[in-house]
Amino acid sequence: MSYENYHHENLKAELIKKGLKLLDEEGYENFSLRKVAKACSVSHTAPYRHFDSKDDLIMAIAIEAHHKFNQCLEEAVNKYPNDNKSQLKEMGYSYVKFFIENPEYLRLFFLSDFADNLKKMNHETCINEEQPFNTFYKAIERCQSEHQNGEGDSVDPNALALSCWGLVHGMAILIAKRDFSYAGDYLELVRKILWSGTFLNL
Amino acid sequence: MSYENYHHENLKAELIKKGLKLLDEEGYENFSLRKVAKACSVSHTAPYRHFDSKDDLIMAIAIEAHHKFNQCLEEAVNKYPNDNKSQLKEMGYSYVKFFIENPEYLRLFFLSDFADNLKKMNHETCINEEQPFNTFYKAIERCQSEHQNGEGDSVDPNALALSCWGLVHGMAILIAKRDFSYAGDYLELVRKILWSGTFLNL
C-alpha cells in the first residue's frame, strides 16, 4: 500500500542530507534554511513541519555527521582488537584524518552555538549521542587501567585523558585550519608523533 | 585646534571597542553591524565609512583581540628570561587560561570564516599580525635547538612543534567548550600536565 509521494515521501531525511551537503559546499556561515528548502524543491517554510528551528535542523545534521565520525573511530578500534595502546594511537590518527577530510565539521561539531544546545537536549532525550566521543573516551580509560596496573606511580587519569584527547584534538584543528604550516605530509607527521615511544607516557 | 566632535571624534575606534564588547556579551552568532552602530549611537550604515564589510570590522576586532593574546603570551615568556623550557610551559598554561577566560575568542580566532580572510589579508598588508603565535612559535624553536644540542637523536622539529602546540591548543578548546568534564580545577590539571617531567620529551 505504498503511497509514493504523499507530498514528498521523506522530506525530513532529504533536508538533513541536502543540508549536510550544503554545509559542506558553502560553509557554515552561508548555510540557510531557505537554500536547503529550495534544494529539496519545497517551499521555504516546509522545514518547519519537521524541525522547530534552524538550529534544530543543524542539530539533526550534526548528529548525522557524528555517526560518520563515530563509525570512523570504531573502525580504528577494530583494527587492534587486543592492543589498547595501538587502538588509542590508531584512533588518534583517524581523529585527525577525519577532520582534515571534513574541515567543515569542525565548526559544526565544536564551535556553533548549537553545540551547547546539543548537550542540553541529549541530557533529556537521546543519551546515546551525549558523548560522541564515547569510543575515544573508553579507549583512554582502558589504557589508564592497564597503565596503572603496570606501576605504582599514580598517574592522574584525568590528566592522561585530557592530554591525550587534547593532543589529537588540537593537532586536528591546527592542521585542518592550516594554522600549522608544514611542507610534508601532515598525516605522516601525525603518525610519527602518535607512534613515537614517548607519546604521553604510553 | 581640536575639533571636538567633528561628527563623532573617533568612531572607528569606538566601533571596534563596542564590537568586541558585543561579541563578548552576546556571542558570535548574535553579532550584527546594526547593533554595533546603535551601541555607538550612529546610523546603521555609518560603519561602512570605516569598514568595507561586516567581515572587515570583525577582522579589525580580531586583530585587537590578538594583541591582548600576544601580550598575555609575552608576559609568560618574561617570567623566565633564561629558561626556555619553563617559558614554553608557562606559555602553554597562559594559552589555556586565556581561552578559558575569553571563550568567545575561540570562535573569533579559529572558526569564523574571516579567519581565512585574515590570513590572506595579512599576506598583503600587515605582516606583523600574520602569525599571532609568533611568540609561541619562537619559544618552541628555541627549545628545539636546545634539545637537539643535547643528544644526537634527531627529533623532528616539526613533530615537536605540532605536538607541543596541538596539546595546549586542544586542551584549551576542550576545556573552554566544556567538552572535557572534570570535577576539579582545570587550570591546576593543565599545570600538572605541562610541568610533568615527561611532557613532550622536554
Next chain:
DNA sequence: ATTATCATGTTAACACTGCAAACATAATTC
C-alpha cells in the same frame, strides 16, 4: 576669501534571512 574637494555622517531602498499565522489538502482514525 571663495571655491572645489574630501571625509564622515544620514536616509531610502533592496534582497535575503528566520520565523509565525492562516490556510489547503492528503492520510489516518474513529
Next chain:
DNA sequence: GAATTATGTTTGCAGTGTTAACATGATAAT
C-alpha cells in the same frame, strides 16, 4: 463517512548586510 492529524503552501513581519543618493563639516586650491 466525519473528524482529526500530518504535511505542505502562501502571506507577512522584523531583522540582516549592502548599495546608492544625498547632506554637511573639514580641508585644500586658487
